[in-house]
Amino acid sequence: MTDGLRKGLASYGDAGFSLFLRKAFIKAMGYSDDALDRPIVGITNTYSDYNPCHGNVPDIIEAAKRGVMLSGAMPFAFPTISIHESFSHPTSMYLRNLMAMDTEEMIRAQPMDAVILIGGCDKTLPAQVMAALSADLPTVVIPVGPMVVGHHKGEVLGACTDCRRLWAKYRAGEIDESEIEAVSGRLAPSVGTCMVMGTASTMACVTEALGLSLPMSATIPAPHAERFRLAEASGRIAAALAKAKGPKPSQFLTKSSFRNAQVVMQAIGGSTNGLIHLTAMANRTVHKVDLDAFDKLGREVPVLVDLKPSGEHYMEHFHHAGGVPKLMKQLGDLIDLDAKTVEGKTLREIVASAEEVPGQDAIRDRKNPIKPEGSMAILHGNLAPRGAVIKQAAASERLLQHTGRAVVFESVEDMTLRVDDPDLDVKADDVLVLRNAGPKGAPGMPEAGYLPIPKKLARTGVKDMVRISDARMSGTAFGTIVLHITPESAVGGPLALVRNGDMIRLDVAKRSIELLVDQAELKKRHAVLKPAAAQDWARRGYGWLFNETILQADEGCDFDFMRGRGKG
């Protein structure tokens, strides 16, 4: 038998001795032979004092363990890397693939018959799911859940759409130092992930739509008792999977599962980061996310969930309105209801038991959408030969067709130094351009694509401008912002050729982003383009690996050698 504790023995050349040794050591924890003979469910522990989003992980682990044991299996929690958005230098995305490798290898290295992944803060769920899809062990995901909302002067507040909105007000001189201090204590009033439709919420909804987590798992607020009951139920399912040895993700995730996830991502007003992560996740399987097909879906799928930054509500309102099952019900024939979930149910069964909540207004029906088209559109053009993305649901309508003069920043540092310079030559209808902020350029493609409105314009009431870059942007941000320009400027993409004063045309209806400079001139500029200088961060260790093997945004920013499932 090669299950339970017998699985993946350390190699001492004598299997009997290897098992004897393993048992001898683990008995130091006080376990009985009865406990050690059970099927094993591994549980990731991403609790960290640096990660407030994961503050409820110890309680989720306890509840999940309870579920596993009530079903006659044995839980083993184990640590992996934990990544929090604002505690990860240079950016959390730089570490996502490291977390994916860590998680995959620990799932493979340690004996377990099923695994429970507990994560949530932006890059953690994608990293964990990428790992699980490659390891292809029976898997149940438990998102940590969103924070509850905060309140300030009679207003409902949430991280981090309102962080950005109120910080912009502070920059514009509309609120003072003491008020912004007070706000900082109210934006994140509980543990859990950002409670708007940022990347964390997007990926929790995507994971639920894929069927890798239980119904309502994306939306139950992090501190609510219901989340711990969900964790217990997830523990029971994981124990059943461990006993039955399946299904593995590869046995129930189909092309339709990934299509459903894309439909849900468009309909929730999902984060642009979600597209990179779902692409990377699909690339760990035999399936693919095709950017043009995703854009086509966006023309058919309306935004139905009324959540910030595209709408008004917060995750707890989405939850009380019926969550992802109710959303999928409203989406009707746009979802393939034959797709299966980890419980062995079809989405048809899940949708049939979606709660009807009279008078709720957080999940619209298709006749009355928040936006007639989906959250995101894919742009192409001479500036983005391999594509770029715009979250049109969170953009200003009047700027979706716009031509303006380029104001170029060479890097994130350059932008930080000059954007508020009173002498900066910038007008409200210009296009702010940021380059060298892509996967290799920055490195890790920081969320710098939300370029601040230059202070001198902000003070005159300018709230939005067209901004373009090869960077990413937080899903919680609002603005007419073109992101993920591919190929990035640091590898010689056309963004590197833009000069101050060039005209740039954005036309979202035509899905185009063009630099209005003739081809002969662009050729001349390309000929004198200097190759990027070697970076200190890329000389050794993880930085070297990252720099040598990171893929561009259209391929999910995974490492080139990590695609596919591996040996299992």
Ligand code: FES
């Ligand atoms: Fe963790 Fe927003 S900072 S989800």
